[in-house]
Amino acid sequence: xxxxxxxAAAPAAAAGLSPRAAALRTLLRNRLALAALAVLAIMLxxxxxxxxxxxxxxxxxxxxxxxxxxxxxxxxxxxxxxxxDQLGRDMLSRVIYGTRVSLLVGAGAALLxxxxxxxxxxxxxxxxxxxxxxxxxxxxxxxxxxxxxxxLAIVGFLGSGLxxxxxxxxxxxxxxxARVVRSEVMSLRSRDFITEARAIGVTDGAIMRRHLLxxxxxxxxxxxxxxxxxxxxxxxxxxxxxxxxxxxxxxxxSMLADGQLYLGTSWWVAVFPGLALMVTSLAVNIxxxxxxxxxxxxxxxx
Numbered sequence: 001x002x003x004x005x006x007x008a009a010a011p012a013a014a015a016g017l018s019p020r021a022a023a024l025r026t027l028l029r030n031r032l033a034l035a036a037l038a039v040l041a042i043m044l045x046x047x048x049x050x051x052x053x054x055x056x057x058x059x060x061x062x063x064x065x066x067x068x069x070x071x072x073x074x075x076x077x078x079x080x081x082x083x084x085d086q087l088g089r090d091m092l093s094r095v096i097y098g099t100r101v102s103l104l105v106g107a108g109a110a111l112l113x114x115x116x117x118x119x120x121x122x123x124x125x126x127x128x129x130x131x132x133x134x135x136x137x138x139x140x141x142x143x144x145x146x147x148x149x150x151x152l153a154i155v156g157f158l159g160s161g162l163x164x165x166x167x168x169x170x171x172x173x174x175x176x177x178a179r180v181v182r183s184e185v186m187s188l189r190s191r192d193f194i195t196e197a198r199a200i201g202v203t204d205g206a207i208m209r210r211h212l213l214x215x216x217x218x219x220x221x222x223x224x225x226x227x228x229x230x231x232x233x234x235x236x237x238x239x240x241x242x243x244x245x246x247x248x249x250x251x252x253x254s255m256l257a258d259g260q261l262y263l264g265t266s267w268w269v270a271v272f273p274g275l276a277l278m279v280t281s282l283a284v285n286i287x288x289x290x291x292x293x294x295x296x297x298x299x300x301x302x
Contacts, residue, residue, distance in 0.1 A: 023294045033290030039283040047100040054093040055079075058250045062088035067266045083268045085258060091268060095276050097250040102232045102280060105166055105245075109231035110224045112170025117177020118220065122208045124178065125185030136182070139175045147172045148237060155243045162245050165238060169231045176223055184216045218294075225288035229281040236277050252277045 027033060046053060065088040069076045076083060082091035124135040142150070154168045188194060189212070197207050238244030239253025247254060252273040259270025 026294050027290060030290050030293070032286055036283040036286035036290070039279060040287060043099050043103065043280055043283070046096050047103045050096050050100055054090075054096045056090040056093040058089065058094045058097040059248065060089060064088065067262065067269070069266070070268055082272050083266075085255075085269045086262060086266075091272055094250050094255060095252070095272050098252040098255060098273060098276065099280075101162065101245055101249060101251045102235060102277070105162070105169065105235040106228035106232040106284070108166035109169035109173060109234075110227040112166065113173035113227060114177050114220060114224050116170065117174035118181050118213070118216070120174065120178040121181025121216075122185055122212060125182035126189055126204065126208055126212065128186075132182070135178070139178055142172070142175055148234060151234060151238065152241070152243060155238060160243055160246055162249065165235055165244050169234055173227050173231065176227070177220065180219050180223060181216050184219060185212050188212055188215055222288055222292040225284060225291055229284035229288065232277070232281050232284070 062084075065080070065084050066086055068080055068084040068088075070083045070091075071078050071081045073083075080090050080092070082095065084090060085094070120135050120139075124132040150172050151168045154171065155164060158164045158168070185208075194207060194211060197211055202210075235244055236251065236253030236256065239251040240257045242254075242257070244253055245251050255273035256270050256277075259266075259273070262269045
């Protein structure tokens with residue numbers, strides 16, 4: 001009894017393709033999106049296989065090798081392709097291990113924020129009235145505070161730690177999900193298939209779960225992808241400020257904080273984690289834009 005958006009289905013039908021096949025064709029024609037997906041696949045493999053790929057323990061120190069340049073520079077060594085940091089730790093190993101934390105925080109925060117925001121949006125959009133007013137006022141209150149400042153305040157109260165960071169970034173990111181889901185649900189709740197479900201005695205919970213939720217998954221996927229990128233950057237910012245993951249855990253943000261003092265003499269200590277952060281967040285954003293184009297009915301007319 002779920003429905004598919006008619007504007008999206010019409011161009012697909014005209015081309016003799018199902019909406020899903022047309023969406024896949026649109027995605028496959030986007031070379032930039034395919035390149036971004038390839039980058040994300042590589043990053044995911046690095047995160048999963050870090051213990052097997054990384055040549056050294058990321059926390060292993062050797063002060064005799066401190067601040068060695070990359071292999072292609074004078075004084076560099078092939079045993080440390082990206083050089084070493086101020087404590088003689090291998091930069092390549094640290095960048096690889098930093099991928100694990102960044103992707104875990106990004107995915108975890110997006111899942112948590114998506115769960116909270118979807119529940120709020122479904123409740124607010126379906127019931128309307130007082131629940132809608134109360135929940136949307138809560139969303140307005142949260143939007144009044146910059147997300148990073150709110151995250152800093154919560155982390156300062158709860159303390160640092162990987163799961164605390166995920167919790168904080170999830171709590172501060174639910175509003176965008178809630179607003180989009182609420183808007184979609186308000187446009188769907190008066191449709192015939194919802195009215196018919198009510199008429200045959202389907203409960204409100206079942207209607208939201210079986211009939212409304214499947215119809216908001218496309219915009220949710222787009223928001224979640226973009227939120228992953230925002231969470232990765234936010235985690236790096238918190239770690240850079242010393243309020244994120246504990247220092248013994250390798251993160252790109254903490255590596256940037258360590259390397260800022262050496263930019264003039266040993267640029268690689270900060271540049272390589274910065275590049276990893278930039279490439280990953282850019283790839284996630286490009287993927288999110290591509291998913292938005294696929295989910296947008298106008299994309300089928302281009």
